[in-house]
Every structure is written in structure tokens, then in C-alpha cells.
Amino acid sequence: MPDVAELPLIGAAALRARAAARVLRTLPTDVKDAALAAMADALVERTDEVLAANALDVEAAVAEGTPASTVDRLRLDPARVAGVAAALRELVALPDPVGDVVRGSRLPNGLQLRQVRVPFGVVGIVYEARPNVTVDAAGLCLKSGNAALLRGSASAYRTNAALVAVLAEAGEKAGLPDGSVELLPADRASVGELLSARGHVDLVIPRGGASLIQRVVREAQVPVIETGVGNCHVYVDVSADAAMAEAVVLDSKTSRVSVCNSAETLLVHRDVAFLPRLLSALVDAGVTLHGDDAARAAHDAVVPATDEDWAAEYLSMDMAVRVVDDLPAALDHVARWSSGHTEAIVADSAAAIAAFTAGVDSAAVMVNASTRFTDGGEFGFGAEIGISTQKLHARGPLGLPELTSTTYVVTGSGHTR
Template sequence: MSDVSGLPLIGAAALRARAAARVLRTLPTDTKDAALRAMADALVERADEVLAANAADVEAAAADGTPASVLDRLRLDPGRIAGVADALRQLVALPDPVGDVVRGSTLPNGLQLRQVRVPLGVVGIVYEARPNVTVDAAGLCLKSGNAALLRGSASAFRTNTALVVVLTEAAQKAGLPPGSVELLPADRASVGELLNARGLVDVVIPRGGASLIQRVVREARVPVIETGEGNCHVYVDASADPATAEAIVLNAKTHRVSVCNAAETLLVHRDVAFLPRLLSALVDAGVTLHGDDAARAAHDAVVPATDEDWATEYLSMDMAVRVVDDLPAALDHIERWGSGHSEAIVADSARAIADFTAGVDAAAVLVNASTRFTDGGEFGFGAEIGISTQKLHARGPLGLPELTSTSYVVTGSGHTR
């Protein structure tokens, strides 16, 4: 086990979480579900406490000149609190992955082999601004038998503190051990300690901007499940229906700009005749377009794009636009500039759809659907901790099964080798 003398900020919390994880891994589903219901009810009943703390956080962040997109992520209201409470209740309805048999067989020598899902243990989550992640992460970790070490941003510290107080009091009354959910200090040093808590923390999941994710990946001595930024594309093929393309592109870009599954770049086949109409719809919706020469020729509101635009996750009412010669050119652009999050095609051609889905490298590939559907809730997984863009252990929305590992249970009848 790690020496906590080198972890002055998080050592005590990590030890409590480690002890809780040993209990959580053996708890029956009924106990975990009762705790989730109690946590959801407590959030609604004590919403005023959370909203008061959140109002102070939002006011302080606004005074510091925080961008509107970040303030939107930070802000809670009664509807959003009801939403995160409902997400906990939805977890109750989902199957408990712990104990599921992934595969099993009887070996030729008579040994019975089962690969069984087990909790990861202590899960550290480092995230920015969005206090709903506090609730989602706690609920997902608890349902999957894990203890949660939460390190949110300083801008949301009052809110996160209030949320964790409400959640932990309700959870402990329902039978969960102390230490099941721990909130870490919101300073830079606590992240460094968390990333070095090998032996106490089983995995760290970063959820936030590129700089946060890169720091975690670069500095961590504990295993990391990387959730990446969302530089998502929508490719409109020559075969696309105009009305369908317009609806999908508008939804993907404007439905909620401050989230990772919002589209940031529009790629359009050169033979698409309705490009001017499509760009007009985006401009009318308030989107600032950054385009190549062909896009600028199609609409006079398009400003010149640079390589920085192709690489940027705007998280704002901005969108890059490029006209491509064909589908392979669209795939080349995505390969160079994409983040491996979500990529969409709008097309009627079965060949184009097949070539795109086979050729694009992303956690989620959407066909004639908005990128905004890349979400654990939309996929029916319940709440999620984030969208994994890596290829080891888990990829895509991190729901309950993705917060487990496996163990082989080998049963014999006096077998020796």
C-alpha cells in the first residue's frame, strides 16, 4: 500500500476510501439501490442548500470573468438538480454488473472457469466546473461497488461540498460505509497527490479540457482511463437529404454548445448543392462560421479559417466549415484533426455510410443522427462519468460495466498440477 506520509492533502481521504471499497465490493444490490434512492430524495429535499452554495460559486466565477460556456456548466437550478436526482434513480433500475459472468467453461481437466465482473476499487475522478459530475460519478461508483475520490474544480468547490454532504449523509443512513464518497481539496497539489497515490487509488479518470487531461496522462503513476476533448465532425455527403442535413447539423452545433459531444466542424461534399442554405441556417441561428475558400464563396458571412480552427474544440457558437472533394478527403481531415470522440455522417447512400463507418476512428460513429446522442443516458446506460476516447479497457460512454474489471474464479475438486 502507498505511504500516505507523502500525501498530506488526500492521504486520510484515500485511506477512508480504501477501507470503504473493501465493504462496497461485497454489498448486495438491494443495499446499494436503497442508498441511491436515499441520495436522490435527499438532493431534492435539500436543494435549497445546494442552490445557495451554487449561487455563491457562480457569482464568484462571473466576477473572475469566467466565459459564458463555463458558467453554463457550473450553474445549477431546480430543474438540473431534479435531473441529476433522476439520474440516480435511473441507476437503480439498471442491472448491477458486479458478479456478472462474462464467460465460463469447464476445462478438459474438469476445472470450472468463470470470468466474473468485480469493482475497480477506489476510483479517482478529476473534473472541471460541472457539479452534476459530482452526483453522476458518486452514483456510478457506488452502484458498481467502487469508492469515489472526487476532485472538482475550485470554481465549484462550494457546490461540490454541499452536494457531497447531502449525498454522504443519505448514503450512510442507508447502510453504506463512511468514505464511500470523498471530496478532495480543490487545489493543484491535490491533483498531483491523487495521481501519485499508487496502492491507494486503483484508477483515475480525468474529465475536462485538454490541458487537464494532458496533465493527468503525463503525470499519473496510477492507471488512467482517458476521456478526451470533443473535436467532433459532421460530414454531409453528396447523397444527403437537405432537410435532414440541416436539422442534424443545427442540432449537433447549437443544441448545447458547452458539451463535448457538440459538433465543432462541418465537412461538406463538393457536390452538395444546398451548402448556401445550410450555412444560412447556421448563421441565422447565431453561429460564427470559420471556413475555407469554398465555404466562404458559398456564404459571405463565413470568415477565413486557419489550422487552429480545424483543431479547436470551440465550446461556443462557432463552427469550422470545410468543403471536401469526396468521402476519403473527409476521412483524411477527421484523421488529422479529430479527437476520436464522435463523428457523424449524413447520407442516403448505403455505400457512403458503409465506407464512413468502416473508415472513421472514433468512440462513437453516428449515421444520420446528431453527435449530441453520444451520451450514457441517451445510450440507455444511465449516468456516465465521461466519454472515453482511448482504446484500452473502455471506449465511449463510461457507464456501470466500464467501472468494473474482471476476476477469474477457478473451482476444482482437489485438483493439483
């Protein structure tokens, strides 16, 4: 474990968070819920304060030539502040996972065994220019009994500082310990310290682009849950209904292109007769198609694809298209290029559906449904901190239960071994 002197940027915050975590793990649900409600009320009451800080961040981002899409994610307005406050109130209505019994039994020797959900302790979140993540992460960590160390981007630092000040003050007035939510400095060195703070930080979750996530995964000395990158595929089987395929593919690609559950590659069985119609629908919707020779032969708007296209998480109105000989060929493509996020099949054949769902190795598989449904809210889990694309400790949408670990509680009556 590094000494806090080796963590000059985050050491003090980590110590406060560690002390807070010991209190948070035993707080009753009603205290946590009251704090969440107080935080939501405070955000609404102090909207002007938050927006003033945000205006400075937005002004600086525009002056630096930041892409419009990034500026839009950074910008807050009264409706967006009200939205993040509402998200905190929604957490109040969700079940508290702490104390849930995952499994239990009475052993042959009479011991009572229970596996019980407990908080991780101190959770670090590293994320980019989305101020709403500041509030979401703080709320999720609080409800699951964890202290939060938040490291947002430099471009949103003033906004994040204002948000954390509101959250921390309201939370402490409602009974939370000092250090329950801390904002870390927004520089590269603070990330390095966070990732090396083994013994002070129990878990780090990166939420952002591929380069951020890969840095965290490569450098972390503390446990990490890898999230986010979504090279998602939709496979249209020869048995698919044309209208259904068009609806699913269009929604998967075009309903919102800047998110990780947006489809980036379309795979189509070579005997699908409606391929030209399907490609025309995408082109008419404004999608630029990057395809193989067979896709280009089916529609003259398709431009040549390269390996970079098969690997791409475009996050734009672009889509790669490959015509495959059969379902096994589609599975081979997915195995080679998928990021393990979400894959979808459009098919009427029960055999094809069974082979696809068994054959892909991703966090979520959609059958005759859009990839855009991979989301904690859509799954009925409530809020989420991200989508895990790894296999340990959690996979798929990371909701409240996924922000806990477990402890075995074994009760006897003087048992000895």
C-alpha cells in the same frame, strides 16, 4: 506505492476510501440501491442547505469575472437539485454490473471458467465547475461497488462540500461504510497527489476541458481513462438528401454548443449542389463559419479558416467548413484532426456509408444521425461518467459496466496440474 505521509492532502481520505472499497465490493445490490434512494431523498430534503453554499460560490465567481456560461454551469436552483436527485433514483433502476458473468465455459479438463465483473476499488474523479458531477460520480461509483475520491474545482468547493456531506451522511445511515465518498481539497497539489497515489487509487477519470485532461494524462502514475475532448465531424456525401443533411448538421452544431458531442467541423463533398443552402441555414441559426476557399466561394459570410480552426473544439456557435474532393479526402481530414470522439456521415449510398464507418477511428460513428446522440442516456445505458476517447480500458460512454474490471473464477474438483 507512496506512503500516505507522502500524500498529506489526500492520504487520510485515500485510506478511508480503500477501507470502504473492501466493504463496497461485497455489498448486495439492495443495500446499494437503498443507499442511493436515501441519498436522493436527503438531497431534496436539504436543498436549502445546498443552495446556500452554492450561492456563495456563484457570488464569488461573478465577482471574479467568470464567464456567464461557466457561472450557469455552476449555479444550482431547486429544479436542478431535484434533477440530480432524480438521476440517483434512475441508478436504482439500472442493473448492477457487479457479479455479471462476461463469459464462461467448461474446459476440456473439467474446470469451470467464469470471467466475472468486479469493482475497480477506489476511483478518483477530477472535474471542473459542474456540481451535478459530484452527485453523478458518487452515485455511479456506489452502484458499481467503488469508493469515490472526488476532486472538483475551487470555484464549486462550497457547493461540492455541502453535496458530499449530504450524500455521505445519508449513505452511512443506509448502511454504507465511512469513506465511500470523499471530497478532496480543491487545489492543484491535491491533483498531483491523486495522480501519484499508485496502490491507493485504482483509477482516475478526468472530466473537463482539454488542459485538465492533458495534465491528468501526462502526470498520472495510476491508470487513467481519458474522456471528453470532442472535435467531432459531420461529412455530407454527394449522395446525401438535402433536407436530411440540413437537419443533421444543424442539430449536431446548434442544439447545445457547450458539450463534447457537438459538431465542430463540417466536411462536404465538392459535388454537393445544396452547399450554399446548407451554409445559409447555419448562418441563419447564428453560426460563425470558418472555411476554406471553396466554402467561402459558396457563401460570403464564411471567414477564412486556419489550422487552428481544423483543430478547434469551439464549444461555441462556430464551425469549421471544408469542401473535400471525395470521401477518401474526408477520411484523411478526420484522421488528421479528429479527437476520436464522434464522427457522422449523411449519405444514401451504402458503399459510402460502409467506407466511412470502416475508415474512421473514433469512439462513435453516426450514420444519418446527429453527433449529439453520443451519450450514455441516449444509448440506453442510463447515467454515464463521461465519454472515453481512448481505446483501453473502455471506449465511448462510460456507464456502470465500464466502472468495473473482471476476475476469473476457476472452479475444479481437486484438479491439479
